[in-house]
Amino acid sequence: MRGDRVEVVIDAGGDVRTYEIEATRNGRRVEITTTRGIVEVTEVTRGGTPVRTARFMSSRVLALVEYPAGEHPIGQEVIEP
Structure with missing residues (x-):
């Protein structure tokens, strides 16, 4: 689905690089x-x-984070009792 993205954090030999697909x-x-x-x-x-x-x-992969596309951002709503 449009808006799906993956963030990959790589150890590049003394440097950390981030790629987004x-x-x-x-x-x-x-x-x-x-x-x-x-x-x-x-x-x-x-x-x-x-x-x-x-x-x-x-x-070399330090982190692999998936961000699914959605109409409503997850974790943005605050529910108060």
């Missing part, structure tokens, strides 16, 4: 795959065709 159009989604020491984040169309792919060595 986002579904840029309606009907696209972001998929995460982990195989053989590689983390792959792919923006995919409705039909399953990959549009953009980012690959990272899993030993």
Whole structure:
């Protein structure tokens, strides 16, 4: 869904880098795959065709955070008794 995004934090040898991969159009989604020491984040169309792919060595990944798209931000409402 448009608005889905994944934030990947990488150890770049003494430096920390952050990458964001986002579904840029309606009907696209972001998929995460982990195989053989590689983390792959792919923006995919409705039909399953990959549009953009980012690959990272899993030993260098410090954090992988998924932000699902939604109409209402989660955790923004304050409920008082």
